Structure formats: C-alpha cells, structure tokens
Amino acid sequence: MAMPLSDPHRIDSAAVLGWYDRHARDLPWRVAPADRQRGVRPDPYRVWLSEVMLQQTTVAAVRKYFLRFTDLWPEVADLAAAPLDAVLREWAGLGYYARARNLHACAQAVVREHGGAFPTSSAELQRLPGIGAYTGAAIAAICFDEQIAVLDGNLDRVLARYYALDVPVREAKEDLRAALQASVPERAGDFAQAMMDLGATICAPRVASCLVCPLQPDCAAARAGEALLYPVKPEKTERPVRRGHAFVMTDAAGDVYLQSRPHKGLLAGMTEVPNSDWGVEPDGPAFPLDADWRHRGQVVHVFTHFRLELEVWSARVDGAMLDGGWWSEPAALKGEALPTLFRKVLARAGLD
DNA sequence: AAATCGGGGTC
DNA sequence: GACCCAGATTT
Known part of the structure; x- marks a missing residue:
C-alpha cells in the first residue's frame, strides 16, 4: 500500500452494522444493539470501568473482575468513596496496577469536578486520569454516539489487513485513524463495538474467516488471500x-x-x-x-x-x-x- | 520515539 | 514456549 493513505477506501459501515445486529457478543457491560435501537443507553460508569480493565487485557480475564467491582461499587460515587487500598486488593491479579490508582483518582475527579456524571466528549474524557486516546473515544462513542474513530488493538489488525498495510501499525497509526474516522456512521457506538467484535471473532490474530466477513469484498489482504500476512510485525527485542x-x-x-x-x-x-x-x-x-x-x-x-x-x-x-x-x-x-x-x-x- | 508497566488465554 | 490482548503514562 502506498503511504500515506491518501484516498483510503471507505469501510462499508452498513454491512458491518448489519453483521453486528446479528452477531454481537453478549458482554456484561454491553447494551445489545436491539436494546439500543429501543432507546436503552449504556451506563457510562460501567462502560468506563470495563474499558479501563480491558486495556491490554482479554475479555476472559476481565469478566469476573468487572462483576466483582460492580457488585462492591455499583456507582461511580461508591468507587470514589472506597479506600484506595480496597481497590488495589480487588485489582490484585489483573496487572498494570497504575490502572487501579488512576481508576480511583478518576472516580474521585468525576464526583468532585463533574458532579458525578462522566463528561460526554472524547476530548473532555481524555483529561481524566487513565483515559487516553482509545478509552476516551470508546466511552464517547459507546455512551454518547460521538462520531469518532475508536482504534484499539483489534482495529489495528483489521485495518492493517483491510488496507494491506506494508509497514508496522505504529508507523501509520494516524493514517489509519483518519481512514477510520472517514467511515464512522451515525450509530458510532455500535460501529465501534462491531469493529472490535469483528477483530475478536472473524479477523482474529491467527485465524481470518474471510468467507463470512462483512468487509468482503473490499478487504485488500483478503482479496489477495493473504490476510494472515498482516499486520506486519516490528522487530522484536529479546527479553532479558x-x-x-x-x-x-x-x-x-x-x-x-x-x-x-x-x-x-x-x-x-x-x-x-x-x-x-x-x-x-x-x-x-x-x-x-x-x-x-x-x-x-x-x-x-x-x-x-x-x-x-x-x-x-x-x-x-x-x-x-x-x-x-x-x-x-x-x-x-x-x-x-x-x-x-x-x-x-x-x-x-x-x-x- | 522509546521505555515502562502484568498477567493470562490460546494456539 | 510465543503471541497478543477494547493502552496509558513517563522518559
């Protein structure tokens, strides 16, 4: 692929949403697409909590921690009022412990500086501790349908294949973000979750089920029968x-x-x-x-x-x-x- | 731009 | 074992 992505092919968001309406994963923090269409809105506290736990962490590992946290602390004010020690004890085993400290600090900031309600834009969300480009966009899209590109590890892989990206993703991150941004539909929250589900199930790291993928026939790697060649890996450094x-x-x-x-x-x-x-x-x-x-x-x-x-x-x-x-x-x-x-x-x- | 920061699910 | 996961923050 020529770099940068000067005129990237749009993603067929209607096809992706149609697939999602039939195949969305059932997750404890998610509002199913059918319920969303009826007007049910996700709880920003639960979405935020799940997104922080899911940073570099698999759904399988997060599930029981999420259920435990929401059982102990059903609302953001409950978490904000909890001692940090209690939060660290409950986080033990999940890894990346700075997340737990930032989680607690973020809960307190939401209560103290935002009256207990999460900000509704990605830009505002990113000012809170532990919320970066991905998490801010994810919360804003999923909870408030902000039409913003939500780019996580799944999307890196899906897009690298879709565009047959011939350099490591890190070197083209902003190009991928711009290409994705141009494809975000009105149902931004469902689109973000749909693309992540697609990456987790159909366009997986070691298995690409291209025959049943809604991105066909536009996916460049699939057309060439070379989905698994992407994303191109950066050189790996050995572990001392x-x-x-x-x-x-x-x-x-x-x-x-x-x-x-x-x-x-x-x-x-x-x-x-x-x-x-x-x-x-x-x-x-x-x-x-x-x-x-x-x-x-x-x-x-x-x-x-x-x-x-x-x-x-x-x-x-x-x-x-x-x-x-x-x-x-x-x-x-x-x-x-x-x-x-x-x-x-x-x-x-x-x-x- | 590169380094730091965990642990587990899965092949 | 190796890979990689709904990344953020610091240097």
Missing part, C-alpha cells in the same frame, strides 16, 4: 533475565510476614514478601535475619520487558525484629493486595 531471592517468614502462630512495595515503579503499592534486588547476575541470598533458612525452589515470572527468576526461601522466625510490615494469617492472604508473582512465591513456600 533478572534474578533474585524471596524470603517467606512465618511466626509461631503460622502467620506470614508481608510488606508494601514502594509507591512508584513495578507493582507499585502492592503487597510483597521481603525480597532482594533483581539483578542480571546471580547473587547470594542476603537473608533479612538469622534463621534456619530452607530453599524451597524457584519461581519464574514473565513481565512485559524482562523475565524474573526468584529463588524462594522460607524460615520459621519467632519474635523477629522486623520493621514496616505486618503479619498476615494464611486464611487472610486471599484478601491481600498480592500480585500474581508473590502468590506464586507463597505457593512455592507451601502457603497457598
């Missing part, structure tokens, strides 16, 4: 390995020693067991105190930009001199703000 040690301490009552991570950086503000720095070179264990330490094996955890290998040690430490943390009963571990990494560590030490 970091190594360290984690120390699981229990007292006479069987309680486990926990502490909070720093409020900035990786897993910010979440709960952990004491552990070493994570270095490139293997390092000897610097035990936090003198005890009968036993090696319990290794935990491997893969983050976005490195792979972590932690040696797990445990010891019984009665009347230990420790500062800054707290002792948690094993039965209470489930409710702690423990990210998956440290749940793996505790499981390795026999405390799951």
Whole structure:
C-alpha cells in the first residue's frame, strides 16, 4: 500500500452494522444493539470501568473482575468513596496496577469536578486520569454516539489487513485513524463495538474467516488471500533475565510476614514478601535475619520487558525484629493486595 | 520515539 | 514456549 493513505477506501459501515445486529457478543457491560435501537443507553460508569480493565487485557480475564467491582461499587460515587487500598486488593491479579490508582483518582475527579456524571466528549474524557486516546473515544462513542474513530488493538489488525498495510501499525497509526474516522456512521457506538467484535471473532490474530466477513469484498489482504500476512510485525527485542531471592517468614502462630512495595515503579503499592534486588547476575541470598533458612525452589515470572527468576526461601522466625510490615494469617492472604508473582512465591513456600 | 508497566488465554 | 490482548503514562 502506498503511504500515506491518501484516498483510503471507505469501510462499508452498513454491512458491518448489519453483521453486528446479528452477531454481537453478549458482554456484561454491553447494551445489545436491539436494546439500543429501543432507546436503552449504556451506563457510562460501567462502560468506563470495563474499558479501563480491558486495556491490554482479554475479555476472559476481565469478566469476573468487572462483576466483582460492580457488585462492591455499583456507582461511580461508591468507587470514589472506597479506600484506595480496597481497590488495589480487588485489582490484585489483573496487572498494570497504575490502572487501579488512576481508576480511583478518576472516580474521585468525576464526583468532585463533574458532579458525578462522566463528561460526554472524547476530548473532555481524555483529561481524566487513565483515559487516553482509545478509552476516551470508546466511552464517547459507546455512551454518547460521538462520531469518532475508536482504534484499539483489534482495529489495528483489521485495518492493517483491510488496507494491506506494508509497514508496522505504529508507523501509520494516524493514517489509519483518519481512514477510520472517514467511515464512522451515525450509530458510532455500535460501529465501534462491531469493529472490535469483528477483530475478536472473524479477523482474529491467527485465524481470518474471510468467507463470512462483512468487509468482503473490499478487504485488500483478503482479496489477495493473504490476510494472515498482516499486520506486519516490528522487530522484536529479546527479553532479558533478572534474578533474585524471596524470603517467606512465618511466626509461631503460622502467620506470614508481608510488606508494601514502594509507591512508584513495578507493582507499585502492592503487597510483597521481603525480597532482594533483581539483578542480571546471580547473587547470594542476603537473608533479612538469622534463621534456619530452607530453599524451597524457584519461581519464574514473565513481565512485559524482562523475565524474573526468584529463588524462594522460607524460615520459621519467632519474635523477629522486623520493621514496616505486618503479619498476615494464611486464611487472610486471599484478601491481600498480592500480585500474581508473590502468590506464586507463597505457593512455592507451601502457603497457598 | 522509546521505555515502562502484568498477567493470562490460546494456539 | 510465543503471541497478543477494547493502552496509558513517563522518559
């Protein structure tokens, strides 16, 4: 494809909407197209909550978190009034924890600065914490039918195929956005959700069901029988390995020693067991105190930009001199703000 | 523009 | 294992 997209072929939005009316996914935060046509409007709070949870996260992973959050906090004012600690505990395991902090800050801003009602335009929404170009457009389109391009990872793939884009999406993002913008119909919310459903079901990463796709016959990649060649991948960088040690301490009552991570950086503000720095070179264990330490094996955890290998040690430490943390009963571990990494560590030490 | 920031579903 | 997901924010 010639760059930029000087005169991009319009997407047949009527065909896409017709497909959506028959094949829309049933999701807890969604108002079905038939209900929308009858005038039912989505709840901006629920749409916003789902969109933040869905950032770089699959529908399958989000579902139970969404149900739990809306059960605990049915309206934005409920979430705004909740302690941040409670929000972090409930978010534990979902990842990208800055989202949980921004979520809480955003709820408070909506209550304090907008009278408890979400702004209705993408531009205003993007001024709120944790709402960027995608999320602002998605909320504005889905809730208020703002005719704006909603471009997520699904759309990157669908459009890269539709236009047979011969460079990585990152290099043509704004061109794709302009092309999509020119195709947005009046039913902007349904169109946005339709295109995402299309990407999630028909135009999937490893399977392209072109024969039943409403974008036929306009899709350039499908015409050439080469849908899976797109999107063109950027060069991938290899993932470095970091190594360290984690120390699981229990007292006479069987309680486990926990502490909070720093409020900035990786897993910010979440709960952990004491552990070493994570270095490139293997390092000897610097035990936090003198005890009968036993090696319990290794935990491997893969983050976005490195792979972590932690040696797990445990010891019984009665009347230990420790500062800054707290002792948690094993039965209470489930409710702690423990990210998956440290749940793996505790499981390795026999405390799951 | 590039780096940082998690974890799981799925092949 | 590798890929990638309804991305945002910081550097």
